[in-house]
Amino acid sequence: MTRPVRLADVAREAGVSHGTASNVFSRPEIVRDEVRERVFAAASKLGYAGPDPKGRLLRAGKVNAIGVATAEPLSYFFDDPFARTVMSGISQECDATGAGISLVSAANKEQLAWNIQSALVDGFIVFCVEGGSRLVELTRERKLPFVTLDFAEHDDTVATIGVDDVAGAGMAARHLAELGHRRFAVLALPTIETGYGPTTLERAQNAIYSGTRDRIRGYFEVLATHGIDVKAVPIYETENDEASTRAGMEHLFASPEPPTAILAMSDRMAMAALDWLRERGIEVPGEVSVIGFDGVPESAVSTPPLTTIAQPIVEIGRRAVQTILGFDGTIRRETLDVELIVRGSTAPPPSGS
């Protein structure tokens, strides 16, 4: 491979200064036609690829791209329905402003640090699904504007966009309780770094992820006001994927008194639960009701369509980009409203129970 052609080479070939050569490419209107032609001719003779963005970048300072970071593998952005929908909102806003998107992630921790440190971006949007605070620290060190999504640790030095998880979970529980359900079960998001299985209310209340904690709190506060024996409600902690959710359903329905109402902390779990129930021939919503959380697009077309607590997911993505691009030095914590969307997966419990 031969050494690539630089602007200086073109300038020399055309017999002009590098300043003029630069102008030919970046502000063609200020150079004389004849000179411009000569420079273009030299450029194409030498096979010049155009001003190298690497050089331009250093001078310009702005990358014109925003980074989206997560501690999950990169494919998370394309596989997870929630992430995908947020990304869709981020994309819309980036398209509108002409900014690019850089996806940043890493399989292992050292990689993560390096990737965050060397990402060429003007700011970060941080997905706080797992390993949240480590990622946040790393990002903070870059001293670039950044927003976290759903990072509700009450830390006023980090900007966050999220929803009121407590209220949303409360709406879910209230909906089912008012339908007459008395036997509940919770399919919970991760409470600790790894692993899944049945857990206790106390452990769930101390989950390291604030979203998990808040949703638990929302569910149980409302359940308690409806006179449900809160300590008897089984909680199964999953990894928010198909396999662990199925294991959870297996466990919950092995009980002598299986639940008639499932509170799932994500639509992904809720939809996996729906699949499991359908395979077992258990009627939804006839025998068991299921309510999700998130309001991902897929939830509208599941069978049956999922009743869920909808977040304004696309809007979250758009605002995140706006926050980065219009960063003015102030840290804001935005909380958006959620909405109960009643579809076909919830109904009163079977009369016998």
Place this chain on the structure above:
Amino acid sequence: MTRPVRLADVAREAGVSHGTASNVFSRPEIVRDEVRERVFAAASKLGYAGPDPKGRLLRAGKVNAIGVATAEPLSYFFDDPFARTVMSGISQECDATGAGISLVSAANKEQLAWNIQSALVDGFIVFCVEGGSRLVELTRERKLPFVTLDFAEHDDTVATIGVDDVAGAGMAARHLAELGHRRFAVLALPTIETGYGPTTLERAQNAIYSGTRDRIRGYFEVLATHGIDVKAVPIYETENDEASTRAGMEHLFASPEPPTAILAMSDRMAMAALDWLRERGIEVPGEVSVIGFDGVPESAVSTPPLTTIAQPIVEIGRRAVQTILGFDGTIRRETLDVELIVRGSTAPPPSGS
């Protein structure tokens, strides 16, 4: 906003040369402990954010990120099932090698040019869905390694990874013909830049997108060998989205002799067709058979599950990354195999017809 701290500031503060300061961050093991501590102390005193990747980049030359370009809006990567699945493969490979991903796109043409020209990447993967060749030209000018996906124009100067569209479409047509169908209709991918509606075989054969042309060819060659009157087979050109596909179904089924077999050029269209048929109460596969193309994950869980021609989509993504990262100067055109996956959306036609 104050001027950011540079490595040189830290070096001065710590009383060392900038060469040493640089070593402290990039090769800490070669500087004496005492000096290293002093530099770190100076850095944290000044609030240094660590070596700026912009500066490092210029010296190092490699960005360690690969660009994925399309002429569609950025949200295409997250909304379209095929794109999403390719991205998933790309992600896996990038995760494995530690490379980042930059998404490049543009709403309008000038933006596109600028975005391609200024993308900070080591190579490009080009999605050739629309506006293919313009995008390819722009990318070629960067003189970086690049691979196109499904860009079958027979141009040996561009590397491509794709499938044998003719053979795949042929398999689809053969499957339905052997099931006994005689009344076919085609839901086609775009043949021209914009717009949708009924079209003719001749126009479709001259589609500007090679994928469209090849699939048409595959369908009709096989149909002809089964004695079908090829000129009577209606073709409806869509924009590969829900709305235009529905319009297409509306049109095709308004005919006095509606088709019993739908050849859809993408799973996305096939699934939209399935929805449309279900809403009309038309039985699939009892009254009408539908076959897709692509084999996106969603096709396995539609109702009914979709019979389709599966491409190795994830593999395509992985290979694309490997091609860029391991670029050795040779241009390769890889053609991967497709496979007929028979699921629940195809069956013999109703006996009466």
Place this chain on the structure above:
DNA sequence: CATAGCGCTTGGATCGATTCAAATTTTGCT
């Protein structure tokens, strides 16, 4: 003919780091 004004071109400074050959300090050994 001198001078002002305009338009284009020039070349040095700069962006923020890394690299490497040469200079300097330390260490090890007698």
Place this chain on the structure above:
DNA sequence: AGCAAAATTTGAATCGATCCAAGCGCTATG
């Protein structure tokens, strides 16, 4: 202590562009 070898540190060069104050040539004006 003396000296060679090893370990560190230095500082200039480089990566590839853009910016801008100064300079130059040309035309229009008095």
